């Protein structure tokens with residue numbers, strides 16, 4: 001049966017990079033019997049400009065009805081002074097929250113061809129394969145109360161609430177343990193249990209669940225140390241599980257181990273593997289509209305969509321192999337450019353992946 005994919009290009013480089021992923025999907029429709037229909041809609045600043053909100057209710061309904069959503073990125077200078085309630089990022093957060101996409105998988109995998117594109121020494125990153133499991137619908141991003149208030153002395157005070165309920169921690173913990181079981185059976189839970197009660201409880205729950213997965217070796221790490229260990233010795237990690245904000249920060253850090261933020265894909269899944277797929281990076285307003293962005297994180301996100309939501313593991317592998325071939329050919333966008341390689345544009349990179357399929 002035909003599966004429906006909602007494409008939300010968004011802002012900045014979003015439309016450029018999603019166009020390349022759509023090219024790749026269209027090629028698979030033509031040649032590999034991929035049975036999908038794709039519909040595009042607006043999110044982020046692009047939606048605000050038309051509807052006055054960063055995600056129209058009608059688009060939200062389409063996302064609920066779709067089998068999967070592929071999103072580019074949201075945000076940009078133009079919308080930075082808007083009230084926070086209608087900022088482009090709120091459109092993305094609404095999609096995540098209302099679709100209950102609590103499990104964000106961000107694989108930091110180094111293509112061997114890019115070992116020297118990382119800012120770290122090749123021997124530190126060679127063979128890197130980490131899966132960051134980030135809780136995506138709770139924590140300080142969504143905690144209430146929040147806001148900016150004026151105190152009696154006239155001073156303004158900003159406040160947010162860092163909160164997790166036990167059930168929220170349990171369900172992300174199970175996703176992480178199950179992922180570890182399919183990989184190298186090592187799980188590092190990242191917290192700040194030495195200071196924050198919310199993560200003290202997080203740590204207790206991880207330990208409580210661990211006996212259900214006796215083969216998984218579990219350790220706990222404070223987030224500040226984890227940030228340091230990621231650059232000191234990243235290959236010690238297999239699966240890392242953490243809350244929403246720590247996961248946001250550590251995944252951007254981990255992206256540089258793979259050569260560029262332009263290589264880090266992501267899948268955001270609900271309890272039934274329905275999902276939204278998006279690169280981990282943002283709308284890169286500094287290079288938007290210049291056909292310079294690296295579309296590979298988005299194309300790899302489309303591969304994750306085929307794997308997790310569309311039941312086509314074979315085509316996910318095919319895309320990953322095509323990307324590897326293109327890197328073997330020495331083609332690189334500016335962010336991963338290396339000596340002896342040929343620099344290509346965003347659309348040339350997409351064309352090269354299509355040709356290598």
Ligand SMILES: NC(=O)c1ccc[n+]([C@@H]2O[C@H](COP(=O)([O-])OP(=O)(O)OC[C@H]3O[C@@H](n4cnc5c(N)ncnc54)[C@H](O)[C@@H]3O)[C@@H](O)[C@H]2O)c1
Pocket residue numbers: 013017072073074075076077089092261262278279280281282283284285286287292293294295297335
């Ligand atoms: N998922 C999302 O939609 C998402 C994620 C992060 C940030 N944002 C938003 O994006 C806007 C810009 O944020 P930022 O500058 O902090 O982060 P960013 O990820 O957009 O950019 C950071 C740096 O990385 C570069 N970069 C990012 N993606 C790239 C790619 N594919 N190829 C080459 N270079 C790339 C950019 O040029 C920039 O120098 C903000 O409005 C932010 O809220 C959106």
Ligand SMILES: CC(C)[C@H](C(=O)O)[C@@H](O)C(=O)O
Pocket residue numbers: 075089092093248280281282
């Ligand atoms: C744009 C922003 C809301 C988002 C986040 O913080 O989750 C982004 O940084 C990400 O990593 O997907």
Ligand SMILES: [Mg+2]
Pocket residue numbers: 248249252280
């Ligand atoms: Mg981020």
